[in-house]
Amino acid sequence: MQTLFSEDEPMAKKTTKKKTAKKTTVKKADRPKKVTQPMTTAQQLGSLIKSARDIMRKDKGLNGDLDRLPMLTWIMFLKFLDDMEQVDEESAKLDGKRYKAVIEKPYRWRDWAAQDDGITGDELIAFVNQEEAVRPDGTKGLGLLAYLRSLQSSNGKSRRDVVAQVFSGVVNRMINGYLLRDVINKINGIHFNSSEELHTLGALYESMLREMRDAAGDSGEFYTPRPVVQFMVAVTNPQLGETVLDPACGTGGFIAEAFEHLSKQVKTVQDRKVLQEQTLFGQEAKSLPFILAQMNMVLHGLEYPSIDYGNSLARKVTEIGDRDRFDIILTNPPFGGEEETGIKNNFPADKQTSETAMLFLQLIMRLLKRPEKNSGVPGRAAVVVPNGTLFGDGVCARIKEQLLKEFNLHTIVRLRKGVFSPYTDIETNLLYFDRDGPTKEIWYYELPLPEGRKNYTKTKPMQFEEFADCIKWFGKKRRDENDHAWKVTVDEVLKYDGNGDLISVNLDIKNPNSVEALEHLPPSDLAADIIEKERQILGLMDEIRAELAGARL
Secondary structure (H helix, E strand, O other): OOOOOOOOOOOOOOOOOOOOOOOOOOOOOOOOOOOOOOOOHHHHHHHHHHHHHHHHOOOOOOOOHHHHHHHHHHHHHHHHHHHHHHHHHHHHHHOOOOOOOOOOOOOOHHHHOOOOOOOOHHHHHHHHHOOEEEOOOOOEEEOHHHHHHHOOOOOOOOHHHHHHHHHOOOOOOOOOHHHHHHHHHHHOOOOOOOHHHHHHHHHHHHHHHHHHHHHHHHHHHHOOOHHHHHHHHHHHOOOEOEOEEEOOOOOOHHHHHHHHHHHOOOOOHHHHHHHHHHOEEEEEOOHHHHHHHHHHHHHHOOOOOEEEEOOOOOOOHHHOOHHHOEOEEEEOOOOOOEOOHHHHOOOOHHHOOOEHHHHHHHHHHHHEOOHHHOOOOOOEEEEEEEHHHHHOOOHHHHHHHHHHHHOEEEEEEEOOOOOOOOOOOOOEEEEEEEOOOOOOEEEEEEOOOOOOOOOOOOOOOOOHHHHHHHHHHHOOOOOOOOOOEEEEEHHHOEEEOOOOOEEEEOOOOOOOOOHHHHHOOOHHHHHHHHHHHHHHHHHHHHHHHHHHHHHHO
């Protein structure tokens, strides 16, 4: 019978009881015996990963979670690959087909890692780190990481290429080969071919990513709070057959959530093939989140992630054609950063800026499918932007002018302070637009804080349930204004002088129904607002009275 873990349970020691004379005692009421409950899969996996991390803390080469968690990730990734390879090999055998391994002997996990008493100490460190080393089978050849980086396929679109990309930036920072062997032995206890373990590990991995965000400080931009990701995917509502891109994918949160959303639509083998191979795409410029994203994808069930390593801004936007475009873009591009001159030159001269968020906004606009080339269906986007994007002038205003004139910016959801805590307290917004422009009116929805709260914190973060009312409102064909929702015409936002030159594009429109807005109204406007609300109340009372009178009849 297969167990969840490969570690053997300690044998119970045999004990002998000495015979003693029976004592006459008054029996106490029988107490129920304490029954030790078996650990759940989540508890077992959690305990195993904790043990591995505790071992890594002893290694002098690792400095904090920002070193330990990526290290743990790539070790887990190799175990995952070997488990998947063994499943694929077995399937090929049953079908009478020849199987071509992704990783060959003696670099497979089963060749050097699976035995508890396998290579260890300096021998293990040398095999992992060196360009050329003595391999576990005693022959000389490429070291482990050097071999993994060298993998490539004939078409550039196989699991070998994914492995090579993942390990292109990997460095082993552990210096104690005995501790590394202990970690490997722990990870060897995970069975990635068990669907229950895989699902549980996906949840554990997400909690590790949150820890990384907290440990990263000002590098935490690669993590977007899950409730925000869930909301953006839910209201954008990708459909099977559409292509989805995140050009700044970080650890892959949007792609993973879109995969979960689209998986519910899969009915046939062909549907699954479309989802796995032709639907989800991403790109990430930093090596650490890129590695984490690859692992995140495979743990969620995306077998061959189409995630490229590199800066999405490093291509001329004018060279992007219809074949390069996507149906949906979901992203939280980095904000606050600055790009070098070479990157800025990839954009039109009058819209060049070093502000990363504004360059990404232009890229996203260019990457959305045009309706005339897509059976009349316009590409659509959901993008996280900081408040500064809404009121920015100069180049920022010109970019927003293009957005409003060529695209339909139909909705802006305003988030409260602390949503991205502890990384930043900057207030953020979610822009929803499609390529069915120009914009005529813009709807705003200000997400209220839970009752009794002044902001969000690391210990009291936002919850997905807080979006429930907004999701209902968002999906209405005829939206209504209320305490949290209002609209403006595009003419209220686009301002020109007498010569037709652009003055400003201020999208930072405050909620006119909020307490703060009412407090700053002139007395005459405040009185008029109160009278208008009284009229609305009287109108509702008349309707209720009429309904009651009708009920009596």
